[in-house]
Amino acid sequence: MPTTAPAASAALAAPAFADATASDRALRRFLHGLPGVDTVGLEARAASLGTRSIKTTAKAYAIDLAISMIDLTTLEGADTPGKVRALGAKAVNPDPTDRTTPRTAAVCVYPDMVAAAKEAVAGSGVKVASVATAFPAGRAALDIKLADVRDAVAAGADEIDMVIDRGAFLSGRYLKVYEEIVAVKEACGEARLKVIFETGELSTYDNIRRASWIGMLGGADFIKTSTGKVGVNATPANTLLMLEAVRDFRAQTGIQIGVKPAGGIRTTKDAIKFLVLVNETAGADWLDNHWFRFGASSLLNDLLMQRQKLSTGRYSGPDYVTVD
Amino acid sequence: MSTVDSSSSRLSVLKTYKLYVGGKFPRSESGRVYEVSDSKNKWLANAPLSSRKDARDAVVAARKAFGGWSGATAYNRGQVLYRVAEMLEGRRDQFVREVADAEGLSKSKAAAVVDAAVDRWVWYAGWTDKIAQVVGGANPVAGPFFNLSTPEPTGVVTVVAPQESSFLGLVSVLAPVIATGNTAVVIASEQAPLPALSLGEVLATSDVPGGVVNILSGRTAELAAPLAAHQDVNAIDLTGVTDDALAKELEIAAADNLKRVLRPQPVDFAADPGTHRLTAFLETKTVWHPTGSLGASGSAY
Numbered sequence: 001m002p003t004t005a006p007a008a009s010a011a012l013a014a015p016a017f018a019d020a021t022a023s024d025r026a027l028r029r030f031l032h033g034l035p036g037v038d039t040v041g042l043e044a045r046a047a048s049l050g051t052r053s054i055k056t057t058a059k060a061y062a063i064d065l066a067i068s069m070i071d072l073t074t075l076e077g078a079d080t081p082g083k084v085r086a087l088g089a090k091a092v093n094p095d096p097t098d099r100t101t102p103r104t105a106a107v108c109v110y111p112d113m114v115a116a117a118k119e120a121v122a123g124s125g126v127k128v129a130s131v132a133t134a135f136p137a138g139r140a141a142l143d144i145k146l147a148d149v150r151d152a153v154a155a156g157a158d159e160i161d162m163v164i165d166r167g168a169f170l171s172g173r174y175l176k177v178y179e180e181i182v183a184v185k186e187a188c189g190e191a192r193l194k195v196i197f198e199t200g201e202l203s204t205y206d207n208i209r210r211a212s213w214i215g216m217l218g219g220a221d222f223i224k225t226s227t228g229k230v231g232v233n234a235t236p237a238n239t240l241l242m243l244e245a246v247r248d249f250r251a252q253t254g255i256q257i258g259v260k261p262a263g264g265i266r267t268t269k270d271a272i273k274f275l276v277l278v279n280e281t282a283g284a285d286w287l288d289n290h291w292f293r294f295g296a297s298s299l300l301n302d303l304l305m306q307r308q309k310l311s312t313g314r315y316s317g318p319d320y321v322t323v324d
Numbered sequence: 325m326s327t328v329d330s331s332s333s334r335l336s337v338l339k340t341y342k343l344y345v346g347g348k349f350p351r352s353e354s355g356r357v358y359e360v361s362d363s364k365n366k367w368l369a370n371a372p373l374s375s376r377k378d379a380r381d382a383v384v385a386a387r388k389a390f391g392g393w394s395g396a397t398a399y400n401r402g403q404v405l406y407r408v409a410e411m412l413e414g415r416r417d418q419f420v421r422e423v424a425d426a427e428g429l430s431k432s433k434a435a436a437v438v439d440a441a442v443d444r445w446v447w448y449a450g451w452t453d454k455i456a457q458v459v460g461g462a463n464p465v466a467g468p469f470f471n472l473s474t475p476e477p478t479g480v481v482t483v484v485a486p487q488e489s490s491f492l493g494l495v496s497v498l499a500p501v502i503a504t505g506n507t508a509v510v511i512a513s514e515q516a517p518l519p520a521l522s523l524g525e526v527l528a529t530s531d532v533p534g535g536v537v538n539i540l541s542g543r544t545a546e547l548a549a550p551l552a553a554h555q556d557v558n559a560i561d562l563t564g565v566t567d568d569a570l571a572k573e574l575e576i577a578a579a580d581n582l583k584r585v586l587r588p589q590p591v592d593f594a595a596d597p598g599t600h601r602l603t604a605f606l607e608t609k610t611v612w613h614p615t616g617s618l619g620a621s622g623s624a625y
Contacts, residue, residue, distance in 0.1 A: 219524075314577075315554040315555060316555045317387070317555045317558065318556065319556065320555055
């Protein structure tokens with residue numbers, strides 16, 4: 001187990017916590033010293049924030065904001081360049097019948113599709129995010145993961161979504177997880193790094209809090225709940241927990257970090273609940289697609305149908321949005 | 325509802341009538357109810373006063389159920405509908421009581437109405453695998469083609485159930501819609517919704533997949549307007565719309581996405597229904613299939 005500190009990059013990421021990442025023991029002491037999560041309180045808070053009634057103009061604003069925050073995602077084995085181009089066209093112009101619809105924040109694809117995605121969104125301002133580091137399991141050697149990242153960056157990815165090594169995390173080798181994030185961050189260069197914890201595999205809320213701090217200390221630009229490939233994905237409770245982490249991190253270091261819930265958010269109602277969580281927990285500073293994203297694919301269609309309902313007064317249907 | 329017998333110590337167990345949406349029995353999303361009384365203005369029960377959001381949820385459920393129900397074989401649909409009739413027969417006493425209360429009929433007249441309704445389910449159950457032969461078939465064409473027309477269900481159908489005939493009328497408009505493979509969102513009779521809401525309980529226990537029939541109670545005008553304008557509803561049966569101005573308004577709204585509309589007309593539900601309600605919500609699909617060069621080889625199929 002490596003015990004030497006990657007001092008230089010740690011100091012870059014968060015100088016205030018340089019001591020915490022000095023050794024495996026120090027990092028464990030730091031992470032286990034974080035306050036325990038009150039499970040009942042957390043879930044009750046997330047549920048109560050989900051009961052807000054958002055109507056009319058506020059709803060219209062929330063829908064447009066949510067659309068502009070979407071990382072429109074396709075991560076299937078069956079992805080083709082054609083499908084990625086179609087997705088890119090949709091990201092640039094989500095509702096061709098209504099050009100006032102905002103663009104999505106990004107499209108999210110596998111590394112080998114980055115070039116096709118880049119071409120599809122060229123000149124529109126829509127970013128291209130690529131999953132990397134042997135997504136979704138992350139079970140590969142570090143140099144393979146780094147090669148995966150460099151490949152995606154070289155193809156033009158603006159953002160990299162990495163997965164943490166859950167095996168190392170769950171067996172308590174926190175420094176290995178941390179060092180991997182630091183190494184990937186370095187390989188990213190200019191690209192923004194999103195660190196996926198796969199909260200559904202971390203078992204406890206305490207673990208999610210610890211993972212959030214490892215990610216933030218390691219230099220993540222975004223912390224992201226999940227890959228969308230396991231049973232439990234983004235929930236209001238685990239997103240609330242991560243929002244608290246980025247809020248606390250900024251309070252202590254002055255560094256603002258984004259949050260991206262991914263997977264399982266399919267309806268406008270759900271999306272608006274998440275926006276309420278953001279506003280009430282991290283604050284209005286995060287209500288921008290630079291700091292908050294939704295990893296989703298079917299959510300966009302539901303948002304578009306709700307948008308059409310607000311503008312026409314009639315309920316829309318799946319015949320009036322694309323089949324992805 | 326029976327009053328508490330003073331000699332008995334039992335408290336009466338009143339039934340909470342609920343909607344039937346997506347195979348479940350929710351209350352109205354709005355939390356509202358309205359009082360339902362019998363023909364002599366005696367209170368019977370509180371029924372949910374559905375909102376347009378309940379209507380929207382019902383359409384989502386109906387759309388979700390459409391693939392499975394329309395894809396089921398006609399023979400299978402017939403069996404399921406026959407099962408509905410069996411279940412109705414088992415609950416005959418309950419429906420006789422509810423129909424008698426709702427329509428102010430004597431017990432024997434109400435029994436006749438319920439019997440007729442059960443028979444109508446059976447009748448439509450028989451039609452499921454026969455309608456295709458009656459309205460479809462091979463068309464003679466001037467060329468070397470098989471030309472086959474088959475009827476297919478239209479999709480999600482909103483049914484405004486008759487106001488007066490709360491049970492036989494309801495069955496007569498609902499059964500043909502689902503017999504051909506459509507899924508239905510039913511707006512029950514405004515004054516007498518209880519037999520319709522109880523029918524939901526029968527459907528839930530008779531192999532009809534959840535969402536194939538969705539039953540809403542409430543104000544007809546309030547529910548019909550969003551459903552007529554809904555872009556994901558493919559057809560609307562206006563039988564239960566008694567107000568001409570409302571019917572016109574609904575037809576205009578329905579024209580927006582070219583819904584099929586069955587206009588309101590006086591119907592004698594006791595008479596032989598004929599097949600026009602079966603064919604009202606069908607689309608004809610015609611397939612041309614080349615037979616090869618019949619002329620040259622002289623062979624024929």
